[in-house]
Amino acid sequence: MDIIDLIDRTRDSISARSVFGQPVHQGEVTVIPVARVRGGGGGGGGEGPVPEGNPREGMGRGEGTGFGLSARPAGAIVIRGDRVSWLPVVEPTRIILGLQVLAGIALLVHRLTRLSGRR
Structure with missing residues (x-):
């Protein structure tokens, strides 16, 4: 697989098809699941001989690719x-984590203001 092929596949993976799921119909209600999708790809290249003094002198070439994709549920569109x-x-996990970070910042500010008031 060459780099251009990888880039094409990456672009196709990160599309509206991967964000909106198949609609679910129940009576008069239709639910369309929605996700947040992020991704990216990368590549590399090379050519030419290896520098003198290297036991593999005269060999050249290289390539590299990478790809990452992340999807999280975002919600649903409900049609009635x-x-x-x-x-x-x-x-809930993200809400609790956010509250913990906020509490930590509040404690730090409180401690700093108490320390500065003693001077």
Whole structure:
């Protein structure tokens, strides 16, 4: 597989098809799952002989590729008759982590203000 082929496959993977799932129909309600998708790819190259003094002198060539893709649920689009609504995904772990970071910052600020008040 060459680098151009990898880039084409990467571009095809990160598209609306990977963000919106197949609609689910239940009676008069249609639910379309939605995800946040991020990704990227990279490549390399090479050619030419290896510098003198190297036991593999005269050999040349190289290539390299890389690819990463991340998908997280974002929510769902709900269609009921002629009404459309958005239901976001609530991730308790991220909320708790955010509160812990905020509490840590608050404690640090409180400690710094107490220390500066003693001078």
